[in-house]
Structure formats: C-alpha cells, structure tokens
Amino acid sequence: MKISALQLFLDRLTDRSALNIxxxxxxxxxxxxxxxxxxxxxxxxxxxxxxxxCLIVSGLAGRFGQLHNGMRQITAxxxxxxxxxxxSLVRPKVGWSLQALAPTMLxxxxxxxxxxxAQAYPAIAEAFWRDCVVDASIxxxxxxxxxxxxxRTRLGHLLCELAVRMEQIGLGSRRSFTxxxxxxxxxxxxGLTAVHVNRVMQTLRREGLIATQNREIIILDWxxxxxxxxxxxxxxxxxxxxxxxxxxxxRRRFAGQSPC
Amino acid sequence: MKISALQLFLDRLTDRSALNIxxxxxxxxxxxxxxxxxxxxxxxxxxxxxxxxCLIVSGLAGRFGQLHNGMRQITAxxxxxxxxxxxSLVRPKVGWSLQALAPTMLxxxxxxxxxxxAQAYPAIAEAFWRDCVVDASIxxxxxxxxxxxxxRTRLGHLLCELAVRMEQIGLGSRRSFTxxxxxxxxxxxxGLTAVHVNRVMQTLRREGLIATQNREIIILDWxxxxxxxxxxxxxxxxxxxxxxxxxxxxRRRFAGQSPC
DNA sequence: CGAAGGATTGACAAAGTTCAAGTTTGGTGG
DNA sequence: CCACCAAACTTGAACTTTGTCAATCCTTCG
Numbered sequence: 114m115k116i117s118a119l120q121l122f123l124d125r126l127t128d129r130s131a132l133n134i135x136x137x138x139x140x141x142x143x144x145x146x147x148x149x150x151x152x153x154x155x156x157x158x159x160x161x162x163x164x165x166x167c168l169i170v171s172g173l174a175g176r177f178g179q180l181h182n183g184m185r186q187i188t189a190x191x192x193x194x195x196x197x198x199x200x201s202l203v204r205p206k207v208g209w210s211l212q213a214l215a216p217t218m219l220x221x222x223x224x225x226x227x228x229x230x231a232q233a234y235p236a237i238a239e240a241f242w243r244d245c246v247v248d249a250s251i252x253x254x255x256x257x258x259x260x261x262x263x264x265r266t267r268l269g270h271l272l273c274e275l276a277v278r279m280e281q282i283g284l285g286s287r288r289s290f291t292x293x294x295x296x297x298x299x300x301x302x303x304g305l306t307a308v309h310v311n312r313v314m315q316t317l318r319r320e321g322l323i324a325t326q327n328r329e330i331i332i333l334d335w336x337x338x339x340x341x342x343x344x345x346x347x348x349x350x351x352x353x354x355x356x357x358x359x360x361x362x363x364r365r366r367f368a369g370q371s372p373c
Numbered sequence: 374m375k376i377s378a379l380q381l382f383l384d385r386l387t388d389r390s391a392l393n394i395x396x397x398x399x400x401x402x403x404x405x406x407x408x409x410x411x412x413x414x415x416x417x418x419x420x421x422x423x424x425x426x427c428l429i430v431s432g433l434a435g436r437f438g439q440l441h442n443g444m445r446q447i448t449a450x451x452x453x454x455x456x457x458x459x460x461s462l463v464r465p466k467v468g469w470s471l472q473a474l475a476p477t478m479l480x481x482x483x484x485x486x487x488x489x490x491a492q493a494y495p496a497i498a499e500a501f502w503r504d505c506v507v508d509a510s511i512x513x514x515x516x517x518x519x520x521x522x523x524x525r526t527r528l529g530h531l532l533c534e535l536a537v538r539m540e541q542i543g544l545g546s547r548r549s550f551t552x553x554x555x556x557x558x559x560x561x562x563x564g565l566t567a568v569h570v571n572r573v574m575q576t577l578r579r580e581g582l583i584a585t586q587n588r589e590i591i592i593l594d595w596x597x598x599x600x601x602x603x604x605x606x607x608x609x610x611x612x613x614x615x616x617x618x619x620x621x622x623x624r625r626r627f628a629g630q631s632p633c
Numbered sequence: 634c635g636a637a638g639g640a641t642t643g644a645c646a647a648a649g650t651t652c653a654a655g656t657t658t659g660g661t662g663g
Numbered sequence: 664c665c666a667c668c669a670a671a672c673t674t675g676a677a678c679t680t681t682g683t684c685a686a687t688c689c690t691t692c693g
Contacts, residue, residue, distance in 0.1 A: 178517035181603050186521040188513045200510075203503040208510060208608050235495065242502040243463040249509040250460075250468060253448045256512065257438035259520040260564030261446040263648070295671060304520030309649055311673060343441050348468050524681070555639060566682055571641060 118170040118220055119143060121194030121282055129247060129351045130240035139230055139237065145220035150174075150213035157198065157211040164205070165221040166198040172217025173293040175302070177210045187302040188255065189248065190214075190275070190294075194282045200245050202227055215293035250348045259304045262343065264313045267303045269342025272323065276332060277346050289331040378430040378480055379403060381454030381542055389507060389611045390500035399490055399497065405480035410434075410473035417458065417471040424465070425481045426458040432477025433553040435562070437470045447562040448515065449508065450474075450535070450554075454542045460505050462487055475553035510608045519564045522603065524573045527563045529602025532583065536592060537606050549591040577601075 123140045126132060132140070145168065150156050156167055156174060167174075169191050176189040176197075188209065191197045201207055202224055231238035251274075258270050279290040296314070297307040305313075317323050322338050324331040332338055383400045386392060392400070405428065410416050416427055416434060427434075429451050436449040436457075448469065451457045461467055462484055491498035511534075518530050539550040556574070557567040565573075577583050582598050584591040592598055 176513070178513060178521075180517065180521055184521045186517040188516045200506040203499060204506050204510070209513065232495070235492070235498070238495070238498060238502070239463060242498070242505065245502065245506055245509065246460040246464050249505065249512060250464070252509060252512045252516065253436070253438060253469065256448045256515050256519060257440065257446040259516060261438075261440055261444045297671080306650055307672085308651080308674090312649095315673085556641095557639080567639090568641085568683080569681055572681095575641085 118168050118194060119145065122168055122196055125194055125282075126240045126244065130236065130243050132236055132240060136234045136237055139234060143222055143226055143230070145222050147218065148221055149216070149218045152213055152215050155210050155212050156217070156219065157207055159208060159210045161207055162205050163198055163201045163207055163224070165223045166196050166201060166227060167211065168220040168222055169193050169195050169197060170218040170220060172219075173214045174217055174219070175212055175214050175294075175298065177212055177301070179210065185301050186304060187298065189252065190302065192275075192278055192282060193284065196222070196244065199227075199241055200248070202231070202241065214295075214298050254348050264303070264305055264309055265316065266341060266343050267305070268299070268310065268313050268317065269322075269338055270344050271299070271303060271342075272330060272332070273339055273342045273344035273346070274349065276330075276335075277349050281349070287332060287335050289329055291328050292330045293328060378428050378454060379405065382428055382456055385454055385542075386500045386504065390496070390503050392496055392500060396494045396497055399494060403482055403486055403490070405482055407478065408481055409476070409478045412473055412475050415470050415472050416477075416479065417467055419468060419470045421467055422465050423458055423461045423467055423484070425483045426456050426461060426487060427471065428480040428482055429453050429455050429457060430478040430480060432479075433474045434477055434479070435472055435474050435554075435558065437472055437561070439470065445561050446564060447558065449512065450562060452535075452538055452542060453544065456482070456504070459487075459501055460508070462491070462501065474555075474558050514608050524563070524565055524569055525576065526601060526603055527565070528559070528570065528573050528577065529582075529598055530604050531559070531563060531602075532590060532592070533599055533602045533604035533606070534609065536590075536595075537609050541609070547592060547595050549589055551588050552590045553588060 119141055123132075123137060126140065127137065146165075147170075148156075148167075150172075157163060159179065171193050174191040174195075174197060175187040176191070178186045178188050180186070191211075197211055197219075198207065205224070227241070231241060254270075254274070258267050262270065273287075275292065276285070276287040276290055279285045280287055285291060294302070295307075296310045299305075300307045300310045303310065314323075314325075318325065322332070322334055322341065324333055338344075379401055383392075383397060386400065387397065406425075407430075408416075408427075410432075417423060419439065431453050434451040434455075434457060435447040436451070438446045438448050440446070451471075457471055457479075458467065465484070487501070491501060514530075514534070518527050522530065533547075535552065536545070536547040536550055539545045540547055545551060554562070555567075556570045559565075560567045560570045563570065574583075574585075578585065582592070582594055582601065584593055598604075
C-alpha cells in the first residue's frame with residue numbers, strides 16, 4: 114500500500130512535534146499540485162522568489178551551492194517526505210538551486226496555504242520551525258563531515274546518514290537501500306572528485322563493508338561502517354526530548370514510533 | 374555610547390522581521406543573567422539539555438563539532454548580538470558544544486521567558502524562526518566554503534563574511550575589524566591546519582590584500598578580497614524581500630536601516 | 634624574568650586532484 | 664532483438680595541495 118507524501122511529511126512532523134487530530138487533518142488536507150523533474154534539472158533556481166514549497170514524493174533532490182568557477186557543492190539531500198523549501202516561508206528569496214538528482218516526483222504546496230495553517234495553528238508553526246532546526250542540525254553535521262574527515266570516513270558517514278533516513282521513511286533499511294545518486298553527485302555532496310569517490314567506494318567494497326548492485330547499496334557490516342564513518346545518529350533522531358514553545362490547548366504527547 | 378546586547382539582538386530581528394513597538398519593548402524587557410567565559414571554555418557542552426539561550430555581549434564564541442578522534446570543526450561563529458541557542462527553544466538537546474574563543478561576556482535568557490514571548494506575540498515567534506533560518510543559510514555557505522574551495526579562497530571568504538557581519542553590528546567595518554580568533558581556531562573553522570592557515574595568511578599579506586596588527590584585520594583591497602574569496606554577501610543581508618507568515622494585527626513595515 | 638600560548642619556518646609525507654583513456658551500463662530507435 | 668549512443672563507472676600516472684612533525688621565535692602576562 115502506497116503512503117502519500119503528505120502522510121510521510123506529517124509522520125515526520127508528529128515524530129518531532131506534538132500535533133492534535135485537528136492539526137494533523139489540516140496538514141493532510143493541504144492542497145498540492147503535482148510536478149516532476151528529470152535528473153539534473155532545476156526544481157528551484159537561485160535568485161528566484163518562491164511562492165511555494167516542494168514536497169518530495171519519490172526520487173532524490175539536492176540543494177546545490179554554486180561557485181563562481183562552476184564548481185558545485187551539495188549542501189543537503191532531500192528524500193521522499195521532505196518538505197524542501199519550508200524555510201522559504203520566512204525567507205522566500207532562495208540563495209541556492211534545488212535540483213533533481215534522479216527523476217523525481219514532487220508536490221508543490223503554496224506558501225499561502227502553509228501560512229494560513231501556521232497562523233491558525235501555532236503548534237503547526239512551531240512544528241515547521243522545528244523542522245527547519247532539524248535540517249540545520251543535519252547541515253551542521255555536513256560541515257563537520259566535509260571539513261574534518263578524510264574521504265573514507267566522509268563517504269562512510271554519508272552512507273550511514275542516508276541509511277538511517279531511508280529507514281525512517283520506510284524505504285529500505287540500514288541493511289540496504291536504493292541510492293539514486295551518481296558518483297559525481299556523491300562527490301559534489303562530499304567535496305570530493307568523482308574519481309576519488311569511485312576509488313574510495315572500491316576500497317569499502319574490497320574490505321567487505323558494503324556491496325552495490327545496480328542502484329542498491331547493501332551494507333554488509335553496519336557496526337563497522339558506523340565506526341569507520343564516525344557516525345552517531347543522534348542528530349537525526351528525535352531523542353524524546355522535545356522542546357515545546359507550548360502552544361495551543363489540547364497538547365498531546367506521542368509515544369515514540371520507531372523502536373530504533 | 375554603549376549599546377546593550379539586547380538592543381543589538383533586537384536590531385537584527387527588526388532588520389529581518391517587522392515588529393511593532395509593543396513587541397520590541399517585550400524583547401528589550403527580557404530578563405537576563407550575565408555570565409562570562411574565558412578563552413577555550415565551554416559555554417554549553419554537548420549532550421546537555423539547555424533551559425536558556427545565550428546572547429553574546431562581547432568577545433567571540435564558536436559552535437564546535439567534535440570528532441571521535443579528537444579533531445574539531447567549528448560550524449558557526451557567534452558575534453556580539455547573536456542569540457546563540459535560539460534553536461534550542463524547539464530542540465533543547467544540543468548536539469554540539471558552544472565555546473568561547475576569546476574572553477567572552479554573555480547573557481543568559483531563559484527558555485521560559487522566550488517561550489512566553491513567542492506565545493504571546495506570533496510575530497516574535499516568526500522572527501525567531503526567521504533568525505534560525507538565516508543562521509542555516511550561513512551554515513549552507515559554510516558547507517560550500519569548506520567543501521569546494523581551496524585554502525586561499527576559503528580564508529578570503531571567511532574574512533569577508535566576518536567583515537560584513539562585524540560591520541552590520543557596528544563593530545569595525547569592511548576596511549578593518551578585530552578578529553578574536555587564533556590561527557588554530559581559524560583552522561578549525563576552515564577545515565585546515567593552523568600551519569596552513571598561517572602560510573595562507575602570509576600570502577594574503579604579501580599580496581597586499583590584508584594587513585594585521587595585533588588582533589586587527591585590515592583589509593587593504595576589499596574588491597580584490599571579495600573576488601579572491603568568491604564572496605557574495607547576499608546570504609547575510611536582508612534583501613528587502615521578507616517573507617511574512619502574516620501574524621497579528623498591526624503589522625508595520627520598516628524602511629531598511631543600514632544603507633549598505 | 635620566565636612561562637605559556639601563539640605565530641612562523643622548513644623538510645618531508647600523505648591525501649586527493651587532474652587528465653586522459655578505456656569499459657560498462659542502460660536506454661532508444663530501427 | 665539488436666545496434667548504437669550517452670552517461671556513468673573504472674583505471675593509471677603525474678602532479679598539487681595540504682598535512683605532519685619538530686624546532687624556533689615572539690608576545691603577553693603574572
């Protein structure tokens with residue numbers, strides 16, 4: 114049974130923030146406009162002033178920083194269920210491009226509608242805010258990864274992150290998942306050359322850490338990969354400690370959902 | 374005449390978000406508790422669950438990601454007027470340490486009080502959210518900088534960023550400002566060794582781009598440094614395009630303040 | 634004055650890049 | 664179903680950039 118992208122998005126929100134029935138319904142009944150983008154095509158271009166956010170349904174999208182010399186650096190990868198441009202709600206002038214890395218289906222959600230929700234339900238505004246903060250926390254890790262780790266560790270870390278995130282949204286697991294990025298794109302994410310990504314990937318295979326077939330990454334030894342990648346999933350998970358600005362009546366707490 | 378840190382913080386908020394008199398007064402009347410930290414001492418340690426945010430009054434603070442092998446990467450530098458842990462309002466479990474890079478004075482502001490404001494004034498909640506988003510946008514640039522630029526460019530970019538940010542808060546200008554970080558700390562921010570930072574800095578001096586005396590950075594040729602650093606200040610500035618979740622009655626627009 | 638932290642230097646090593654040439658793969662039209 | 668094309672992946676050799684280590688100098692501060 115196929116789960117709608119809005120449901121995935123809502124799951125993520127409620128995993129991190131408490132939302133009551135009414136608020137959840139409100140999210141689920143957001144109007145959306147389907148769209149798609151082939152590999153390498155911009156979903157949002159830099160300099161634009163957006164009036165909508167993009168909810169990934171399937172595929173893979175990346176946020177690209179462009180250098181004046183033409184080099185590129187991916188600063189974020191967006192998986193299905195990610196509401197990519199949520200931050201554009203409060204800062205509509207985007208500084209970077211959002212590009213599909215592989216054929217990608219998405220839904221446009223208008224700022225106007227999102228704003229209406231945020232106005233009507235402070236708890237939703239807070240959930241949106243928290244979502245942005247979690248994204249920033251992933252971004253922080255990205256800086257650490259790219260700044261201070263050698264290539265092997267960097268790639269290991271990225272693979273771990275993706276495995277956990279894919280598992281969170283129910284696509285694959287930390288034993289295997291589908292990675293819709295080319296080695297060149299991985300290089301752009303890691304601050305490495307495609308050539309070097311290739312070589313490092315080979316050593317990981319040779320050492321029996323991972324295997325690949327087609328677009329599938331198979332993690333043969335999770336524990337060793339975690340150690341190699343210096344990975345600590347804390348920044349991705351909702352550790353149960355959830356800040357609350359403390360909005361609205363009728364607040365309800367959830368039990369955690371994934372027995373991770 | 375000395376401007377209070379709260380006023381600096383408010384200036385930043387109102388530069389990015391419209392706040393009416395009442396809301397501004399509310400910010401200014403926040404209760405604060407002074408604190409200080411010597412160079413290299415933690416202000417907030419990783420794993421803690423904070424109940425307050427930290428407003429920098431003077432000095433310099435940095436957010437450190439720690440690797441398991443002991444290496445460190447600075448993911449953000451915080452100047453006076455920065456409310457460092459605003460994001461902890463919605464995610465109180467912090468993943469990284471906040472450390473003073475030089476003797477630093479700061480003010481603690483309790484989450485409780487900040488939450489009260491955010492509840493009472495949706496426009497303030499939105500301003501806080503926007504502040505977090507701007508921080509994330511700086512973080513994005515940081516990823517690009519560290520991931521894809523060579524050492525010269527990286528250092529050039531960081532110097533440009535700091536010059537602009539110092540100018541924004543009225544400490545120094547893009548012709549000169551005080552940089553309270555050691556070369557080792559710069560290395561931690563740039564993903565480079567202290568030794569290499571030193572050498573690169575020397576070439577910048579030799580080429581007549583910058584001069585240093587004591588803790589002061591003097592930028593001799595701003596345009597050339599901007600070109601070298603591949604710097605575009607867009608991500609720091611409030612481009613006039615300001616998203617509005619559109620909260621509260623009595624919204625008022627400001628004219629821009631700094632004729633940048 | 635002496636200690637400590639920070640800046641500077643040099644010789645060398647290592648990690649990653651560049652370039653340029655294959656090889657494989659997947660998809661498309663005939 | 665095959666031939667062909669483009670994109671992705673792989674390989675090797677030479678080359679750069681940055682890191683490492685270890686010593687020395689300089690400044691600040693008690």
